[in-house]
Amino acid sequence: MKTQPLHITKPSKETLEFFRNLRTSKEENKAKLIAKKDIYFPKSK
Amino acid sequence: MELDKKIPFLTEEGHQYLVSFVKFSANGIDYGIPIIDVSITLMNNEIEYNSIKTLNIFVDIINNYLDQHNVVLYYYCDTAAIKMRINRKEKLLPQEYRSKLFSSMFNKKNIDDYLLAEIRISDPERGDHFTSLISSVNNVDKIKLIEDDLKKFNK
Numbered sequence: 293m294k295t296q297p298l299h300i301t302k303p304s305k306e307t308l309e310f311f312r313n314l315r316t317s318k319e320e321n322k323a324k325l326i327a328k329k330d331i332y333f334p335k336s337k
Numbered sequence: 338m339e340l341d342k343k344i345p346f347l348t349e350e351g352h353q354y355l356v357s358f359v360k361f362s363a364n365g366i367d368y369g370i371p372i373i374d375v376s377i378t379l380m381n382n383e384i385e386y387n388s389i390k391t392l393n394i395f396v397d398i399i400n401n402y403l404d405q406h407n408v409v410l411y412y413y414c415d416t417a418a419i420k421m422r423i424n425r426k427e428k429l430l431p432q433e434y435r436s437k438l439f440s441s442m443f444n445k446k447n448i449d450d451y452l453l454a455e456i457r458i459s460d461p462e463r464g465d466h467f468t469s470l471i472s473s474v475n476n477v478d479k480i481k482l483i484e485d486d487l488k489k490f491n492k
Contacts, residue, residue, distance in 0.1 A: 300459065
């Protein structure tokens with residue numbers, strides 16, 4: 293089931309800050325996961 | 338049951354992906370149901386290209402998680418480059434393309450059992466933000482509550 297998409301066209305400063313911080317933390321987390329890649333995809337000996 | 342989970346998988350093309358489910362605080366607001374942040378991370382340093390088969394695997398992993406946990410999943414689309422059809426008429430941001438791709442695959446498979454709500458936040462300076470909320474249709478009221486809170490943030 294799909295709902296009507298919600299588009300926040302004029303977000304408040306706080307909302308923008310929240311989503312920008314979220315993007316930054318997602319990017320940082322991605323870099324951390326990739327750095328620990330061998331845990332999830334161990335190299336075969 | 339443990340909510341945080343990491344599921345690695347290898348595609349037929351040899352790309353390594355990690356699907357992570359992590360409990361999200363939602364700014365400390367209690368919606369009466371756990372909010373889980375789901376991320377799909379390409380672990381190779383390549384430009385992402387998702388075959389239909391790979392997209393179906395993402396959807397299956399998410400379905401399995403939702404079958405086992407009564408939660409609302411929160412998916413934030415990555416801004417990293419992604420391969421799109423060259424002859425595409427409509428120019429899309431990578432995050433917008435991911436959002437459309439994911440929603441269309443998800444809705445094809447889950448038309449009755451699950452609910453997917455797409456949310457776009459305009460950001461003219463840094464590029465719009467695309468997110469989706471996904472849950473069982475039984476939680477339509479919870480999704481509505483989160484959407485209503487977001488609407489309050491519109492100036």
